Amino acid sequence: MADNGEQKLIAVARHIANTLGHTDNMTDDILKIFSNFDGRLREKLTEKLSDEDPRDCATLEHTLKSLDRQISRYVSSDQPIWSDSADASSFLDSVDQLISSIRDWTQLADDKNIAACLYRAEDLLQQSMFRLEDEFRSLVERGAESFDLTRGESTHLDFSDEDDSGEEDGDDNEIPVAHPITDYNIIIDALPAGTIGDLQEIAKRMVAAGYGKECSHAYSTCRREFLEESLSRLGLQKLSIDEVQKLQWTQLEDEIEKWIKAINVALRILFPSERRLCDRVFLGFSSASDLSFMEVCRGSTIQLLNFADAVAIGSRAPERLFKVLDVYETMRDLLPEFELIFSDQYCMSLRNEAITIWKRLGEVIRGIFMELENLIRRDPAKAAVPGGGLHPITRYVMNYLRAACRSRQTLEQIFGESIAPPGSNVDYRKGDDRALSSSLAVQMEWIMELLESNLEAKSKIYRDSALCSVFMMNNGRYIVQKVKDGELGALLGDDWIKKHNAKIRQYHVNYQRSSWSKVLGVLKAENNSTSPNGASNGLIEKLKLFYSYFEVICKTQSSWVIFDEQSRDELRISVLGTLSPAYRNFIGRLQNAPDFGKYADRHIKYGVDDIEARINELFQGSGSSRR
């Protein structure tokens, strides 16, 4: 390079001298001044001084011939020039010389001789550039072939917080594995460092010669292929929106899993790596770098975003909620990467697309909840659950909501916050921790209301109103239990829970009244002004009636279920709480009746204990499991 610089310097010096010197003598003088100025020049200048005029065709011819010789040797060679670094440097030197000569001569192009040389020089330049393009392309391709991105990919890359294992593979070709989620400085050497250097050198010359477009195109074509190949190895299919709609749900679930992995790998590793590579290869040419990067990554980005879009446009079946939430959260978490990587003018539209699609995912999630509402509402009140037990829809909805609320933060984001307006009847004193009532809480309350209405409609199928109440008790209890410990409870608030417990108690009371008030009524003392005998006979009759009612109830209610042990006990206790004393009293009265008291025992079938035992057998159901 030093030689080259010197030659350049000399050429310029001569040029100046010739232009300024109107006579040969003046020219000589000027050249002498230069020589005195710098010792190095002295020799060279005085050497060629006498015999050469730079405008002399011979000089140009000489330069041109020498460049032609040097360059043609390489251009016509079948072997890749870059297989030997000495060859490569030498070739680049020649190209540099050629470029600068052309630059010089272009300024003097009015001269016919120079124009002719220029013509041939430009021809030579074109040949060099074609060759450089080939070399460039094969360097990029060769580098990519030796790098296998995805061996071990599918098993090792882990984005979760939990897995901290630092398994390392000894093989150079594999990406180091399983780092904590914060560490995305996994630098992939997308190409060997030497290759990158070579590419940079070539790119510099091609851009300098005005062949930047060809260079950029060769680069991005190859890298794009490599990128798309890497992504396809992650198992990601290219699917149209229509095709995604047609997938079975289980297939779609699989695709979503693959997509989540692929987009994380792409945004966190592959794209940053490509960006770095572009910046290094096109060092100093930011426009070429930006353009190349966009060309490399655009297709894959569109493919990835398109899939997310297809999910957002898809069905709103409630079963999809959890997977769609995964997609939403993935997009949300990657948006900062989108901002970072796609920050230049060419990629801005991609970034905006990502944001739009993310919002759309939020919309479809709201839509899913709407579908859930309709599902609940439409659930028909047809077949009654035997024994007044837990209805499948209660179980489904409550478990669904509990699972959904595990993603409470995300859902709050989706449903948005709505602050309770001033002057509202939110009472801070009561420790209402929903002082800021969120739209999510409102949504949850609404779903609970719908569920309860639906259950009430279902309860009407039971002809026995006591069974009605048992049904409502069971389902209500299950609901409260599922609400209580968890995010759902926090959302709905203590007041809601209190209110619902109160409702359950009311059903409890209703049950007692409908089942037992008639029976208890029989045992009630009467102030009868009949004869003692008549009174005794009346009591016996009453006892018999009591027994018949009691038998019926026990028979009917033996198949009834209270799933929750605590509730079961509570109910039995409260029944017995009124029944036992009433029965005891009644028996007592009977036994103490003046006439036949001693015969009373003949009619007494059950002791109080027996009654209690019978009651305590109730509500187990027919040996069916609880819950």
Next chain:
Amino acid sequence: MPATDCQEASSASFSSLGFSILSRRRDQVHSMESPHEATAQEIELEAFQKLVAERFHELAASNSGELLTISWTRKLLEVFLCIQEEFRVIVFNKKGFLNKPPMDRYINEFFERSVKGLDVCNAIRDGIEQIRQWQNQLEIVLCALDNQRSIGEGQVRRAKKALIDLTIGMLDEKESNTALAHRNRSFGRNNVQRDRKSFGHFRSLSWSVSRSWSAAKQLQALGNNMVAPRPNEVIATNGLNVAVFTMSYVLLFVMWALVAAIPCQDRGLQTHFSVSRQFLWAVPMLSLHERILEESKKRDRKNACGLLKEIREIEECARHMNELIDSVQFPLTEEKEGEARNRVKELGMVYGAIKDGLDPLERQVREVFHRIVRSRTEGLDSIGRANSHD
């Protein structure tokens, strides 16, 4: 009385499309709304028909030079957006009504069709990108030949290479194989192995759809079962499904025209278009359809990868340039140089038109995509909510 009415109505033609039936039968119809409201709705629906007809007449008024240019295609998309917006308003005003049979079936069918249209939009976006690649090749040719003091062998070779790349890029994939082999031979390179790999660079650029996706099939599916509403259906939906039918047809036509104009996978144009000329918009739409179909059958456009005028212009000036280059001998005569400069100027204009037109076109296609999605989401939300109030 009813029989005569019916006959009268159908022969008086669906000039307002069954609205004459509606108005005549206002007394007899068990309308869901009061007569006063029915009139307002009638007006709205009729205005919609008029709008569609007017806009399509404007489009059809383009002469053959304008038809299928980038700027005409942009007008087409504007028309779609405008009609779509009106339709959206109509649907919104009738949102309480959408979930009642048989309207629920019609509107859901429409939404399914519109999803099919989304894939076409995506494929078209990919197609526009492909045209951009050709634009890049043209830029290289211009860079080589334009603004040069004199055109030398080197520049010509450079232009030639770019033109070959351009030609290959515009060919069908199966034809690119042989073309690529020729190209490499003519430039004296004999690294066969590398050729096979770099061939990938001419593969069709489609990222949004699978390799087996077909534009023709998609259009068929979109237009499947599109039958004009019968009078009893019109009455049952108070004319709303006529608007839906109209919107469906507009969607189908616009998607079909885009596929005709712009390169995409499996561009078949055989979609059947038949709609009663009683619809005000049928005449201009069918006329456009015929003209575009004619264009596709012309000898020189039969195998075109897209009917966009600018694509033909690219083909033509590339061909001219190729002919010129092939006929050139160095040193250039003044005459040849003059010819060359003319060709370069021609190419420069084509390049300029594409460069200016593609970005806005792509933005519009995206806008169409987004509006279709938004309208569908709003519709589904409305239906969902309407269901909730039953």
